[in-house]
Amino acid sequence: MILKPVYIVFGVSGSGKTTIGNVLAKELDIPFFDADDFHPQSNIQKMSDGYSLDDNDRTPWLSILTDQIKNWHQDKGAVLACSALKIKYREKLESFNSDLIHWIFLDGDYDLILSRLKERKGHFFQSELLTSQFDVLEKPTKGISIKVNQSTTHMVTEIKSKLNVQKSQIGLFGLGVMGKSLAKNILSNNFSLSVYNRHIKEKEVDVAKNFADELTVKPKPFDDLQLFVESLQQPRIIMLMISAGPVIDQVVKDLLPFLNTGDCILDGGNSHYKDTIRREKLLSIEGISFLGVGISGGEEGALKGPSIMPGGTRKGYEQCSNFLEAIAAKDKGNKACCSYIGSEGSGHFVKMIHNGIEYGEMQLLAEIYHLLRHYLEKKPSEIEKIFTSWRTRNKDSYLLEITTDILLKKEGSGYLIDKILDKADQKGTGSWSSISALKTGVPFSTISEAVMVRFLSAKKDERIKASNIYNYEISISSENKAFLLKQLEEAYYAASIINHAIGFDSLKQTSLEYDWNLNLSEIARIWTNGCIIRSDLMEKMAVLLSNDNDTSVLLFPEIVDTMNSHISKLTFVVSNGLQIGCALPVLSAASNYFLNYTSAQMSANMIQAQRDYFGAHKYQRIDKKEGEYFHTDWKN
Incomplete structure (x- = not known):
C-alpha cells in the first residue's frame, strides 16, 4: 500500500489554521479536516465555559486524531488544522509515520492574533484564553514556519514553495508509444509526474504539452530540460524511455549538470547490458544511481502493468521500488511482477x-x-x-x-x-x-x-x-x-x-x-x-x-x-x-x-581429432586423467 502525506497546519487559535488549511487542501486536491471537530463534547463545553484544556483533556482528543491520521495516510492524504501547541502533542500525532507528516507552523505575535479573535463570532474559543495558549506554545524546531501578517494567497504560495509540494515525484523522459503508455500507468497509480519530450521544429512540436492536454489527470509537460529536472522532488527519479544506443549517453550527459548526488536515472529501454554496466559505473562516481530496467509487455503492458526487471545498485532500486512495483503487473498472488534482479546490467541482460x-x-x-x-x-x-x-x-x-x-x-x-x-x-x-x-x-x-x-x-x-x-x-x-x-x-x-x-x-x-x-x-x-x-x-x-x-x-x-x-x-x-x-x-x-543434451556420447571426439590433425590443438582421452592433453602425428 502506498501511504500518502498528511499536512498539519498548527498554531494558536486565531492564527488562520482553518482558512489556510482549506485553501492548501484545495490546491493539493486532498481533503481538509479541522481538529476542533474531533474534540469530545466535554472539551467543547469546557472551552465554551471559559476554561482552558489541560493534558488530561487533550489525551483522548489526540488519540482520536492519531487514528484519523493513520486512516488518511492509507487513503488520499489530508490537510489538518490543529493547535498542536506542545512538542509532545506533535510527537503523538506523528507517531504512526513521522516521515509522512509535514508540519506548517503559522507564526504571529500576540497583538495580531488577539485582534483577529475579537472579530470572530460564533466560535466556542474565548479570546481571554489566548494568553494561556501563548504560555503553552512550544515553537517548533522542524517543519516550516509562515508569518501570518500577509495575505492568504501569499501564505499558501510560500507554503507550497517551502514544502516542494508542487514538484513531481517522478520524471519521464521520452513520449514515444511506450513512454506515453507508461506515463498513463504512473498517473493512474496516483503518482505526480513530469514528462519531457524534445522540441524539433516542424517535426516534434509541443509533444509533451499536447500529450498532457489529452488527459484528465495531467502530468506537468516540458520541452526545456532544466525546467523538467527542476520540477522534480529531490532526490530525483528520472525514467528514460528512449531508443537504446549512443542517444542514451548523450541524454545522460545533458542531464548531469542539473542533477545532484542521490538522484537516480532509470533506463527503461532495451539497452545492451554491457552499456548499462559502463553507465552505472560512470554515474556512481557522480553519486548518481543508474538502473537498467527491463520492461516487457508492449504498449498494452506499459499501460496496464508490465513485467519489470530492474538491475543496478540495491540502494538505487530501493529508491525507486515504490513506484516500480506499483505500476507493474501483479501475479496470481497479487504480488508485483517486479523484483530487484541484481547488480550492474543484470536487469537489461535478463x-x-x-x-x-x-x-x-x-x-x-x-x-x-x-x-x-x-x-x-x-x-x-x-x-x-x-x-x-x-x-x-x-x-x-x-x-x-x-x-x-x-x-x-x-x-x-x-x-x-x-x-x-x-x-x-x-x-x-x-x-x-x-x-x-x-x-x-x-x-x-x-x-x-x-x-x-x-x-x-x-x-x-x-x-x-x-x-x-x-x-x-x-x-x-x-x-x-x-x-x-x-x-x-x-x-x-x-x-x-x-x-x-x-x-x-x-x-x-x-x-x-x-x-x-x-x-x-x-x-x-x-x-x-x-x-x-x-x-x-x-x-x-x-x-x-x-x-x-x-x-x-x-x-x-x-x-x-x-x-x-x-x-x-x-x-x-x-x-x-x-x-x-x-x-x-x-x-x-x-x-x-535435446538429442545431443541427452546423449552420453556425442560426435565431438571426431571434432577434437580433426582439430588436432590440422592444428595440433591436442585432445583428452577417456582412458586417461581429466585435464591431461595429447597430440598425435595422424599421418604416420
Whole structure:
C-alpha cells in the first residue's frame, strides 16, 4: 500500500489554521479536516465555559486524531488544522509515520492574533484564553514556519514553495508509444509526474504539452530540460524511455549538470547490458544511481502493468521500488511482477534473454502455423480452433492467445494473415543474446536459429528466385496429414520446454560469470504476468525453480516425465515435416539440442581429432586423467 502525506497546519487559535488549511487542501486536491471537530463534547463545553484544556483533556482528543491520521495516510492524504501547541502533542500525532507528516507552523505575535479573535463570532474559543495558549506554545524546531501578517494567497504560495509540494515525484523522459503508455500507468497509480519530450521544429512540436492536454489527470509537460529536472522532488527519479544506443549517453550527459548526488536515472529501454554496466559505473562516481530496467509487455503492458526487471545498485532500486512495483503487473498472488534482479546490467541482460525466449516461442508458433496452413491445408479459422484447444490443456500463453486473434482477423472476405509479407524484422536484442551466448559458451540453439530465420526471411527476392529454380514440392497423403496433425500439440510443448530451458541456462551461466546471484525462480515469477512470454509453462517453472535454483530445467523430474512422453512427437513432426518440404528450423533446433543434451556420447571426439590433425590443438582421452592433453602425428 502506498501511504500518502498528511499536512498539519498548527498554531494558536486565531492564527488562520482553518482558512489556510482549506485553501492548501484545495490546491493539493486532498481533503481538509479541522481538529476542533474531533474534540469530545466535554472539551467543547469546557472551552465554551471559559476554561482552558489541560493534558488530561487533550489525551483522548489526540488519540482520536492519531487514528484519523493513520486512516488518511492509507487513503488520499489530508490537510489538518490543529493547535498542536506542545512538542509532545506533535510527537503523538506523528507517531504512526513521522516521515509522512509535514508540519506548517503559522507564526504571529500576540497583538495580531488577539485582534483577529475579537472579530470572530460564533466560535466556542474565548479570546481571554489566548494568553494561556501563548504560555503553552512550544515553537517548533522542524517543519516550516509562515508569518501570518500577509495575505492568504501569499501564505499558501510560500507554503507550497517551502514544502516542494508542487514538484513531481517522478520524471519521464521520452513520449514515444511506450513512454506515453507508461506515463498513463504512473498517473493512474496516483503518482505526480513530469514528462519531457524534445522540441524539433516542424517535426516534434509541443509533444509533451499536447500529450498532457489529452488527459484528465495531467502530468506537468516540458520541452526545456532544466525546467523538467527542476520540477522534480529531490532526490530525483528520472525514467528514460528512449531508443537504446549512443542517444542514451548523450541524454545522460545533458542531464548531469542539473542533477545532484542521490538522484537516480532509470533506463527503461532495451539497452545492451554491457552499456548499462559502463553507465552505472560512470554515474556512481557522480553519486548518481543508474538502473537498467527491463520492461516487457508492449504498449498494452506499459499501460496496464508490465513485467519489470530492474538491475543496478540495491540502494538505487530501493529508491525507486515504490513506484516500480506499483505500476507493474501483479501475479496470481497479487504480488508485483517486479523484483530487484541484481547488480550492474543484470536487469537489461535478463530482459535480453526474455526477448530471446520470445523469439523462439514466436518462431515455434509461426512454423506450426506454416505447416498447418500450407502443407496440411488448414484454413486460418481451423488453425485457430486447434490452437484454442491447446490453450485449454495447460498450454496457454500470451503469444498463443494473440496468435488465435490474428488467425481470425479478416480484411474483406479474406484473412489478413494471408496478405502479410513474409519478411520479419528484429531490433537487436535477439542478435545480442545470441552473441552473448557465443561469448559465454552457452548452447543457444532455438533462440539463435529463430534470429537466423528472420535474417533469411529478409532475402525475399532471392528466395522467390530459388523457389522457381528448384520447384521443390512433395505431396502428403490424407492419412499422413491426419497422423501428423495428432503429433503437433505435444511436439510444440516439448520444443517450448527446450526453448525455455535454453534461456534459463543462459541466465544461470552469465549470472555465475558476473557474480549476479540471479534468482531464477523470482525471474520466472515476474514473467508470469505483464510480459510477452507469460504462460502456463512459466507458472510451472516458477514453482519448480523455487525449490532448486541450480538444477537445469530439463533435469527436473516433472519435466523429465513430460519430455519422455513428448520427444518422439517432436522428432516425428520434424522428420516428416522436412520430408514433405516444410522448413521447421526452430522445431529442428529444439529436437537436435535435446538429442545431443541427452546423449552420453556425442560426435565431438571426431571434432577434437580433426582439430588436432590440422592444428595440433591436442585432445583428452577417456582412458586417461581429466585435464591431461595429447597430440598425435595422424599421418604416420
